[in-house]
Amino acid sequence: MSVPATDASPFTHRKTSDIALVLLGTGVVGGALLELLKTPVAKHVRLIGVANSRQQQIDADGIASRELNGSWQQHGQPRDDDALLAALDASGSELRVVVDATACTTLASRHADWLARGYHVVTANKSLAGGHLSGWRALQTARAHGGSYGDAATVGAGLPVISTLRRLLGCGDSLLTLEGVFSGSLSYLFNQYNGSQPFSALLRDARKLGYTEPDPRADLSGEDVARKLLILARNAGFALGSEEVDVESLVPESLRDLDTEQFLTRLEELDAPLAARHADAQSRGNVLRYLARLNQRGRARVGLVEVAATHPAARLNGTDNQFALTTTRYNTTPLVIQGPGAGPEVTAQALLGDVLALG
Numbered sequence: 001m002s003v004p005a006t007d008a009s010p011f012t013h014r015k016t017s018d019i020a021l022v023l024l025g026t027g028v029v030g031g032a033l034l035e036l037l038k039t040p041v042a043k044h045v046r047l048i049g050v051a052n053s054r055q056q057q058i059d060a061d062g063i064a065s066r067e068l069n070g071s072w073q074q075h076g077q078p079r080d081d082d083a084l085l086a087a088l089d090a091s092g093s094e095l096r097v098v099v100d101a102t103a104c105t106t107l108a109s110r111h112a113d114w115l116a117r118g119y120h121v122v123t124a125n126k127s128l129a130g131g132h133l134s135g136w137r138a139l140q141t142a143r144a145h146g147g148s149y150g151d152a153a154t155v156g157a158g159l160p161v162i163s164t165l166r167r168l169l170g171c172g173d174s175l176l177t178l179e180g181v182f183s184g185s186l187s188y189l190f191n192q193y194n195g196s197q198p199f200s201a202l203l204r205d206a207r208k209l210g211y212t213e214p215d216p217r218a219d220l221s222g223e224d225v226a227r228k229l230l231i232l233a234r235n236a237g238f239a240l241g242s243e244e245v246d247v248e249s250l251v252p253e254s255l256r257d258l259d260t261e262q263f264l265t266r267l268e269e270l271d272a273p274l275a276a277r278h279a280d281a282q283s284r285g286n287v288l289r290y291l292a293r294l295n296q297r298g299r300a301r302v303g304l305v306e307v308a309a310t311h312p313a314a315r316l317n318g319t320d321n322q323f324a325l326t327t328t329r330y331n332t333t334p335l336v337i338q339g340p341g342a343g344p345e346v347t348a349q350a351l352l353g354d355v356l357a358l359g
């Protein structure tokens with residue numbers, strides 16, 4: 001990744017409060033965020049702690065970037081959230097931020113508590129806001145009284161989807177329907193899949209490129225798309241429970257109960273059913289797209305749909321996401337937000353944007 005030579009940036013007009021940050025998760029997204037934290041736009045951000053699922057490193061003065069290239073992942077301290085939070089407290093900064101770049105449900109379940117204790121939380125992890133309705137409600141209560149919740153990266157990766165929706169709602173508009181392609185990995189897969197190479201080969205590529213969830217079944221099962229639909233719907237005032245989304249899974253029964261490593265050795269079992277679906281669609285001149293839909297009555301569905309080649313979702317490229325928002329004011333033609341919807345750099349940028357917005 002190229003790093004700008006100067007610190008000229010659109011953020012130079014910002015206040016420059018020192019921001020103390022701990023980063024949970026140093027995989028695809030967290031790793032890209034660590035790179036961005038080394039650039040001049042992040043000069044007021046002090047990285048106090050960093051953790052993966054097994055190890056962590058803390059330095060209340062700020063972890064120098066050269067140390068991150070070192071061996072902390074082998075010789076760090078054992079994981080302990082309390083020690084990370086104590087380091088944030090000891091940093092002396094008024095702005096104490098926890099960045100969650102994991103897919104860990106247990107960590108997500110702590111977001112509300114962290115907010116209530118005055119920490120700001122910036123997250124790419126959708127498990128709380130897009131999980132059980134009770135978790136969403138606890139989050140809203142904590143947000144009303146505690147720190148800020150930076151959730152831009154949870155929908156559309158770096159695309160301005162939640163912010164646009166909130167802006168419309170803040171101006172008195174209301175969401176009527178929502179439709180589109182909400183998964184970068186499924187978009188990448190179905191934009192390319194034409195039956196000439198196995199679906200499993202494309203899935204391996206998508207995983208290597210950092211588009212899939214840590215366990216790609218979270219994408220293929222529709223769970224990740226359903227979470228994004230729930231996050232948008234709930235932000236728009238639809239009190240939808242996760243069980244109210246009709247979800248079509250592309251994972252055959254025989255692959256559902258395996259652990260991730262076993263599943264990754266059996267990806268070829270996905271090929272035959274998807275080849276059949278593709279051939280059927282092709283025989284009618286159509287293509288397959290994994291779509292999310294919310295109608296005006298709050299009925300939500302995510303699943304594989306056969307669409308005509310002229311359908312807007314049929315004309316996407318790469319990891320493109322597409323969010324078509326029909327609102328009271330955008331009611332003849334929807335407002336459409338479209339662009340790359342997965343990948344390390346765009347997602348890390350959304351996290352950094354939410355962090356810098358605090359300063």
Ligand SMILES: NC(=O)C1=CN([C@@H]2O[C@H](COP(=O)(O)OP(=O)(O)OC[C@H]3O[C@@H](n4cnc5c(N)ncnc54)[C@H](O)[C@@H]3O)[C@@H](O)[C@H]2O)C=CC1
Binds near residue numbers: 052107343
């Ligand atoms: N990859 C993408 O394009 C996008 C990903 N996201 C979200 O970002 C999150 C991370 O995704 P990736 O970076 O692709 O996954 P990854 O598998 O590459 O990295 C996950 C990281 O979390 C760490 N981790 C797991 N449990 C932990 C715990 N309890 N404490 C500390 N660290 C823990 C793992 O050790 C690993 O470093 C997921 O929630 C995903 O939905 C959001 C938008 C786009």
Ligand SMILES: N[C@@H](CC=O)C(=O)O
Binds near residue numbers: 182183184186219342
């Ligand atoms: N795995 C997700 C990544 C972003 O949330 C996707 O494919 O969209």
